[in-house]
Amino acid sequence: xxxxxxxxxxxxTLVPIMDGLSQExxxxxxxxxxxxxVAVITFSLLKHDDTVHWVYAYNASTTSQASAYKMTACVANxxxxxxxxxxxxxxxxxxDIIASAQTSPANSCGIHVETDPSTxxxxxxxxxxxxxxxxxxxxxxxxxxxxxxxNNLQGQTVSTPGSKASSLDxxxxxxxxxxxxxxxxxxxxxxxxxxxxxxxxxxxxxEYDPGSVTEGPDNYGTEFYIGFLxxxxxxxxxxxxxxxxxxxxxxxxxxxxxxxxxxxGTETKSTNSxxxxxxxxxxxxxxxxxxxxxxxxxxxxxxxxxxEVGVVAINSETKSLGYYTxxxxxxxxTSYYAISYSTSAGSSEMMVIATEDNTRVNITIPASKFYSVxxxxxxxxxxxxxxxxxxxxxxxxxxxxxxxxxxxxxxxxKPVSVISGNxxxxxxTNLSRADHLVDQLLPTTSQGNHFILFKAPPGVTDSRVTxxxxxxxxxxxxxxxxxxNRTVLGTxxxxxxxxxxxxxxxxxxxFADKPIMVAQFLSSPISELKYDPAMTLIPSVKQWxxxxxxxxxxxxxxxxxxxxxxxxPKLVVNGNLVSLASTAVTGPDNTYKYAVVPNIGTxxxxxxxxxxxxxxxxxxxxxxxDTETGGVYLPFGYRYTKLTDCTNTTAINGDLLDNDCDxxxxxxxxxxxxxxxxxxxxxxxxxxxRDNIDFMKIRPRNIQASGTANFTALTKxxxxxxxxxQGTSGEPFYPAAECAKSAVSTADKVVIDCGLxxxxxxxxxxxxxxxxxxxxxxxxxxxxxxTICQPGAIGKRAANTDNVPTVNTSVLVTTTSxxxxxxxxxxxxxSPNVNPAQCIQNTYILVILxxxxxxxxxxxxxxxxxxxxxxxxxxxxxxxxx
Ligand SMILES: *[C@@H]1O[C@H](CO)[C@@H](O)[C@H](O)[C@H]1NC(C)=O
Ligand SMILES: *[C@@H]1O[C@H](CO)[C@@H](O)[C@H](O)[C@H]1NC(C)=O
Ligand SMILES: *[C@@H]1O[C@H](CO)[C@@H](O)[C@H](O)[C@H]1NC(C)=O
Ligand SMILES: *[C@@H]1O[C@H](CO)[C@@H](O)[C@H](O)[C@H]1NC(C)=O
Ligand SMILES: *[C@@H]1O[C@H](CO)[C@@H](O)[C@H](O)[C@H]1NC(C)=O
Ligand SMILES: *[C@@H]1O[C@H](CO)[C@@H](O)[C@H](O)[C@H]1NC(C)=O
Ligand SMILES: *[C@@H]1O[C@H](CO)[C@@H](O)[C@H](O)[C@H]1NC(C)=O
Ligand SMILES: *[C@@H]1O[C@H](CO)[C@@H](O)[C@H](O)[C@H]1NC(C)=O
Ligand SMILES: *[C@@H]1O[C@H](CO)[C@@H](O)[C@H](O)[C@H]1NC(C)=O
Ligand SMILES: *[C@@H]1O[C@H](CO)[C@@H](O)[C@H](O)[C@H]1NC(C)=O
Numbered sequence: 057x058x059x060x061x062x063x064x065x066x067x068x069t070l071v072p073i074m075d076g077l078s079q080e081x082x083x084x085x086x087x088x089x090x091x092x093x094v095a096v097i098t099f100s101l102l103k104h105d106d107t108v109h110w111v112y113a114y115n116a117s118t119t120s121q122a123s124a125y126k127m128t129a130c131v132a133n134x135x136x137x138x139x140x141x142x143x144x145x146x147x148x149x150x151x152d153i154i155a156s157a158q159t160s161p162a163n164s165c166g167i168h169v170e171t172d173p174s175t176x177x178x179x180x181x182x183x184x185x186x187x188x189x190x191x192x193x194x195x196x197x198x199x200x201x202x203x204x205x206x207n208n209l210q211g212q213t214v215s216t217p218g219s220k221a222s223s224l225d226x227x228x229x230x231x232x233x234x235x236x237x238x239x240x241x242x243x244x245x246x247x248x249x250x251x252x253x254x255x256x257x258x259x260x261x262x263e264y265d266p267g268s269v270t271e272g273p274d275n276y277g278t279e280f281y282i283g284f285l286x287x288x289x290x291x292x293x294x295x296x297x298x299x300x301x302x303x304x305x306x307x308x309x310x311x312x313x314x315x316x317x318x319x320x321g322t323e324t325k326s327t328n329s330x331x332x333x334x335x336x337x338x339x340x341x342x343x344x345x346x347x348x349x350x351x352x353x354x355x356x357x358x359x360x361x362x363x364e365v366g367v368v369a370i371n372s373e374t375k376s377l378g379y380y381t382x383x384x385x386x387x388x389x390t391s392y393y394a395i396s397y398s399t400s401a402g403s404s405e406m407m408v409i410a411t412e413d414n415t416r417v418n419i420t421i422p423a424s425k426f427y428s429v430x431x432x433x434x435x436x437x438x439x440x441x442x443x444x445x446x447x448x449x450x451x452x453x454x455x456x457x458x459x460x461x462x463x464x465x466x467x468x469x470k471p472v473s474v475i476s477g478n479x480x481x482x483x484x485t486n487l488s489r490a491d492h493l494v495d496q497l498l499p500t501t502s503q504g505n506h507f508i509l510f511k512a513p514p515g516v517t518d519s520r521v522t523x524x525x526x527x528x529x530x531x532x533x534x535x536x537x538x539x540x541n542r543t544v545l546g547t548x549x550x551x552x553x554x555x556x557x558x559x560x561x562x563x564x565x566x567f568a569d570k571p572i573m574v575a576q577f578l579s580s581p582i583s584e585l586k587y588d589p590a591m592t593l594i595p596s597v598k599q600w601x602x603x604x605x606x607x608x609x610x611x612x613x614x615x616x617x618x619x620x621x622x623x624x625p626k627l628v629v630n631g632n633l634v635s636l637a638s639t640a641v642t643g644p645d646n647t648y649k650y651a652v653v654p655n656i657g658t659x660x661x662x663x664x665x666x667x668x669x670x671x672x673x674x675x676x677x678x679x680x681x682d683t684e685t686g687g688v689y690l691p692f693g694y695r696y697t698k699l700t701d702c703t704n705t706t707a708i709n710g711d712l713l714d715n716d717c718d719x720x721x722x723x724x725x726x727x728x729x730x731x732x733x734x735x736x737x738x739x740x741x742x743x744x745x746r747d748n749i750d751f752m753k754i755r756p757r758n759i760q761a762s763g764t765a766n767f768t769a770l771t772k773x774x775x776x777x778x779x780x781x782q783g784t785s786g787e788p789f790y791p792a793a794e795c796a797k798s799a800v801s802t803a804d805k806v807v808i809d810c811g812l813x814x815x816x817x818x819x820x821x822x823x824x825x826x827x828x829x830x831x832x833x834x835x836x837x838x839x840x841x842x843t844i845c846q847p848g849a850i851g852k853r854a855a856n857t858d859n860v861p862t863v864n865t866s867v868l869v870t871t872t873s874x875x876x877x878x879x880x881x882x883x884x885x886x887s888p889n890v891n892p893a894q895c896i897q898n899t900y901i902l903v904i905l906x907x908x909x910x911x912x913x914x915x916x917x918x919x920x921x922x923x924x925x926x927x928x929x930x931x932x933x934x935x936x937x938x
Contacts (some may be wrong), residue, residue: 057406066114068654082100083098083099083100084096084098085096085097086737087248089245091110091817094150094151094159095150095153095180096148096149096235097149097150097151097182098147099111099147099148099184100144100145100146101145101146102368107662111131111132111133111145111146111147111183111184112127112128112130112131113126113149113165113166113183113184114127114183115125115166115168115183116166116167116168116181117166119341127164127166129164129167130147130149130161130166131322132145132147135162136862141518149161149167151167153408156169157169161624164182165182167181167182168180168181168182171207171716173197173273173317173386176514182466191827229725233249235266236647237262238260238261238262238827238828239258239260239261239262239263240252240259240261240709241258241259241260241765242256242258242260242827243257243258245510246261251897254816255443255816256812256814257793257812257815259809259810259811260774260809260810260814260828261798261808261809261810262754262795262810263503263808272711272712273386273695273696273697273713274692274693274695274696274712275382275383275387275690275693275694276364276366276384276385276692276693277364277365277383277384277385278361278362278364278384279361279385279386280358280367280382280384280473281356281359281385281388281409281411281449281472281473282301282356282359282369282409282473283341283343283356283407283409283453283473284297284341284342284343284357284369284371284407285342285343285371285378285405285406285407285453285476285492285494286342286344286345286405286455286476286479287342287371287372287376287378287479288376288479288480291932296373296374297371297372297373298339298370298371298372298373299336299338299342299369299371299372300334300335300369300370301316301335301357301368301370302332302333302334302368302370302609303316303333303366303367303608304330304470304605304692305321305327305333305361305662305693306330307363311326311327311328311536312326312327312328312361312362312363312365313325313326313933314326314333314335314359314360314362315359315361316337316357316358316359317357317358317449318338318341318356318357319335319355319639319647320338323335330605330660331660332607332609337357341355341357342355343355343407343451343453343455345453345454345455347403347456348427348455348457349429349430349431349454350430350431350453350454351430351453352444352446352451353450353453354447354600355407355451356449356450356451356473357449358448358449366381367691368380370687371492371494372681372685373480376490376492376506377681377688378451378477378492378590378593378687379490379492379494379687380491380494380495380689381691382473382496382617383496383498383696385471387498388471388472388499389471389474389498389499389501389502389698390469390471390472391466391467391468391499391500391848392467393462393464393465393551393552394406394461394463394464394466394474394476394497395462395476395477395497395573395593396461396462396476396477396493397477397478397481397523397525397577398458398459398460398462399458399482399483399487399495399587402411402458402479402480402481402482402490403456403457403478404452404455404456404478404481405455405461405478405479406453406461406474406475406477407451407454407476408446408451408452408468408473408474409450409451409472409473410449410468410470410472411446411470411472411473412446412471414445415445415446415447415448415469416443416469416470417443417444417466417467417470417472418441418465419441419442419454419466420464420465420467421436421438421439421440421464422437422438422464422465422552423438424438425438426438426458427457428440429454429456431444432864437537446472455479456497460554461476462554463553463554464476464552464554473496474496475494475495475496477492477494477591478492478493478591479492481589482580483491483578483580483589484520484521484582485579485580485582486520486579488681489580489581489588490588491588491590491685493577493589493590495591495592496593497593500529500573501574501699501700501701502599502696502697503512503571503596503699504598505567505568505569505570505571505572505878506565506566506567506596506597506598506611507567507572507574507596508563508564508597508641508648508674509522509524509557509563509564509565509566510563510616510618510641510650511560511897512576512616512678513614513678516785516911518581518582518583519582519583520578520579520581521560522558522576522577522578523556523576523577524557524559524574524575524581525554525557525574525577526554526555526556526557526573526574526612527552527554527557527909528549528551528552528553528554528568528572529551529570529573530570531549531551531566532547532548532549532550532570533547533548533569533572534546534548534568534569535547535548535568535572536566536567536569537566537567538563538564538567538642538643538644539564539570539642542607542644545557548572549825559833563618563640563641563650564643565642565643565644565648567882569745571699571700573593574593574594574596575590575591575592575593575594576593576594576688577590577591578591578678578686578688586612586680586686587645588685588686589686589903590688591688591849592676592688592689592690593690594674595674595690595694597674598697598714598719598720598721599694599697600672600674600694600695601672601694601741602664602668602669602671602673602693603662603663603664603693604692604693604694604720605662605692605693606661606662606663606675606677606690606691606692607659607662608656608657608661608679608875609656609682610687611658611681612655612679612680612681613656613657613658613678613679613680614652614653614654614655614677614679615653615656615675615677616650616672616674616675616678617650617651617653617673617675618641618648618650618651618673619649619651619665619674620637620673621648621649622648623665623671625758626637626662626665626667626668626671627651627664627666627673628663628666629653629661629663630661630662631662633666634653635650635865636651660749661796663675663691669725669742669789670722670724670731670742675690675691676688677689677690678691697712697713697714697721698715702714702717703717704716704717706742707724707738707741710722714873715739715740716734716736716740717740720732720740721740724737724738724740725738725741725742750833754806754830755779755830755833756778756779756795756808756810756831756844757775757776757778757779757831758775758777758829759774759775759795759826759827760771760773760774760826760827761825761826762824762825762826763818763825765823767827772789774790774810775791775795775810775828775845777829778810778845778846778931779844780845780847788816789813790813791810791812791813792812792813793810793906794810794812794844795811795845795847796808796809796844808844846901
C-alpha cells in the first residue's frame, strides 16, 4: 500500500539533548494532499518560557551532536519576538519517501532517512535546535530529534499534542506489501477524510500503484554498487573492453528513474517499460592491478532507481565475455569468502566495492596460499591481513598470479559488494579456449546447506565436465551426496577451504552440515563451439524463488531448470505451459527433475509454476554471444534472505523472510490453512507472484459499510458481488454513481471512485467501517476490470489463474482532540428517542477502512440498523404531521 499513501502514525521521539528551560514543541506528520509519496513534517515550538526566537535545523546524518552541522538555510524565527505561546515557530519539511530526499525546502534541513533492511520501514530523522535570545553558552538552547518512521497513511495528519520536548510520542509508519487502498474522500477537494459530519457528501475511492513497493531481500533492488574486474585477453594488453549495465525495471506502465554514478559523473534515464535500459560505463572503471598487487581506486559504479530494478553487469572484450546479476544493497553483508578458479595460466581477481564512506575492510590471505600481495608499497604474506579504509564507490581490486583467491576472507564494518573470478582462464581439458569469469558473492550470512549440482548445457552433444567449487563458511563442514548411501564427499576442516566436485552425467542433491558457498564453472568446450568458460554462484534450495523474470540478450541463450517432479508439468514460460524432457536428480526422495531449454532466443521471459505461489524452483541462464564467448547469470527473483541466526517474526505477505525459522521462505498461502503441515496457520505467507509483478487494474466489489469492525450486526451492502450498487436510490449508503476509473488516474496510479453519498451513521456506533473485495486483472484486455459493474460477472478472472491472496489492510485513524469524548456521549444516542439535533452535532464518524478479498457473508436486517439521518427526517415528518 504504500503506493504512495503515506499513512503516518506511529511514533516520534523528540529528545531534548540538553536540559534547559521549559519549552514545548509539537510535531506533525502528514501525507501531502498533492503527492501521496511526500510526507509533510511540521515542527512547531509552541511555548517557550525563555526568550527563544530561533529554531535551527542540523544535519541529522551525523551521529554526534557535537559535530552536528548547522543547516543555515533551514531556520525559523519568531518574527514578533514576543515569546508568545500562540506564536509558534515552525519549520515545515517535505520529504519524498520513495526517493528518501527532502523536496522542500530544498535539501536544506539535513534530513536523514534510514531504511530498515528487514522491514523496509523508513525512518526520517530531523534535528532541530531552539536557541535562546541570550546566547548559546547560557544553556537556554535545546536540541530535538524527530524520528518519523513510516508510510502507509491514509492522508490524515497525525500530530502529537503540544507537550514537553521530552515526552512527545514517536510516529512510525509501516511500509506494507500490499498496494491498494480504500479512502473516504471529500466531495470536491478529494481530500482523504478521517472524520465526517452527518449528511456530508463523501465517496469511496480505491487507489493502487503497482510499482511503488520495495520488496524484500531478492535480486531486485533500488540501490547497487557494482564493479568490473580486469578482462584483458593475454597478449592484448591494450584493453578494448566494453563495460555495460543492463538495467531492467521490475514494473511496467509506471515510470522508473535510473541513475548511474561513477567518478566521471552521473547519468539518469527514465522508462515506463520493463525493457532493458542500457548504460555504457567508461572502460577505465575496469580493475587493472598487476598480478600480485592491489589498487585502491575510485572505480565503483553506483546504480540507484526510484523503483526496483534488476541489473546485469557485462564486461566484454575481444573473445572474452563475463557477466553477472548484481546484488542490491539490501542483501549485501560484511563478511565474504572470495572464489576463483586456478590453473597455471590466468590470473585470479577480486574487487571490494564500498557502499559507504569510511568503510574499514580487512582482507586476510589464507596461510595456505603461496603468493604474497603488494598494497600501497607494503607486502603482505600468506596468513597476513590487509587493513584498508574505503570511501563510497572506492574499490580494492586485487589480481593474483597463478593461484586462486578462493578462501581470501573479507570482513568490513559496513556493507560492501564483493566480486571475484578470473581475468581470462581455460578450464578442463581443452586449454585453448579461455574466457573471463566473474560473479558477485553472497555474504557468509546468506549461504545455504542444500544445493543441487547439475550439468551445465549443452550437455547432450558435448561431453565436457561441469566443475563445482564448494567453499566452507565454518570449520569442520561435511559434504554429503543425497544418494541412498548418503555418501560423504569430503570434510572441509576450516572456513574458506574448498572442495572441487565434478558432474559428468548424474545430477544430485548436495547437503552440508554447515553453510557453504557453491560456484559452478563451465569448462572449455570440446566439440561444441558454444559456451566458453564461465562461473556463477548457484543459489541454495532455500533461495529459490516462485517466479523469475529473465532477459535473454545474447544470440544463444539456454536455460537450466531444476523443478520438483510434480511441478515440472506445470512450468509456465511467459504464461504458456511448456513440456520439457527431463532427467532425474539423485536425492533422498527423488524430489527434483532437471530440464534444459537449449536455445530460447532473445527477449524477456518469465517463469512460474502454474497455479501455485509457494512452489519454488531453480533457473540458471547460459548465454553465448558468438562461438567464442559465454556467460552465466541468474534470473531476477532469487531470494537472498539472511539465513543464519533466524528469529521468529510476524509474517507480512511476501516479505521473503523465514518468519517461522523452518528453513522455508513464504511457504504458506494466505488461506487460513496450514499449508506446510507444521501445525501453524499462515505463519509465513507468500504474496501472489502477481501482486508483486504488474497488475493492470482492479475491480472492487462487495463493498460494505458497518458499524462494527467485524462486519457483523450493523452492516449494509454498498455494492454486490458483481460490483454494482445495491439498494434503492435515496437509501443510506446508496452511491450516486457506479464505481468507475477516476479522472485523477495516471500512469503510475490508478484510482477508482464510487459515487457520492451522504454520510450516515449507525445508531449504536460512531464509527463506520468499510471493506471491499478486490479482483485483480493482469491484462489490459481483460474485460472484467474494464467495466467495474457488470451484472452477472462474479469472481476472479480466468486470465488470473493465480490464487491472489487476500489483500487486507486496516488503518487506525486517530481522532483529533474532543472526538474521543463523544463515544461516551453516544450512549445517549442509542436511545430510541434520540434528539436528532444532538446526534448531528455530536456525531463524528471514525472510519476504519478494511479491504478484504473474500467478502463476508452479508447478513443484516433493517431491524438492526438505524441511521441518525433517517431519524432526523422521520422526526421532521412527524413534526410536520403534528
Ligand atoms: C496542492 O495543490 C493545490 C493546487 O495546485 C495548491 O493550491 C495547494 O497549495 C497545494 N497544497 C499543498 C499542501 O502543497
Ligand atoms: C549531512 O552529513 C552527511 C554526513 O556527513 C553528509 O553526507 C550529507 O551530505 C549532509 N547532508 C547535508 C544536507 O548537508
Ligand atoms: C610507492 O613507492 C614508489 C617508489 O618508491 C613511490 O614513488 C610511491 O609514492 C610509493 N607509493 C606509496 C603509496 O607510498
Ligand atoms: C581489522 O583488523 C584490525 C586489526 O586486527 C582490527 O582492529 C579491526 O577491528 C578489523 N576490522 C574489521 C572490520 O574487522
Ligand atoms: C576454525 O579453525 C581455525 C584454525 O584451526 C581456528 O583458528 C578458528 O578459531 C576456528 N574457528 C572457530 C569458529 O572455531
Ligand atoms: C567435526 O564435526 C564432526 C561431526 O559433527 C565431529 O564429530 C568432530 O569432532 C568435529 N571435529 C572437530 C575437529 O571439531
Ligand atoms: C551403496 O553402498 C553399497 C555397499 O557398499 C554399494 O554396493 C552400492 O553401490 C552403493 N550405492 C550407491 C548409490 O553408491
Ligand atoms: C519459532 O517458532 C516455532 C513455532 O512456534 C518454534 O517451534 C521455534 O522454536 C521458534 N524458533 C525460534 C528460533 O524462535
Ligand atoms: C463484533 O463486534 C462487536 C462490537 O465491537 C461485538 O459486540 C461483537 O461481539 C462482535 N461479534 C463477533 C462475532 O465477534
Ligand atoms: C512515462 O509516463 C509518464 C506519465 O504518464 C509520461 O509523462 C512520460 O512521458 C512517459 N515516459 C516515457 C519514456 O514513455
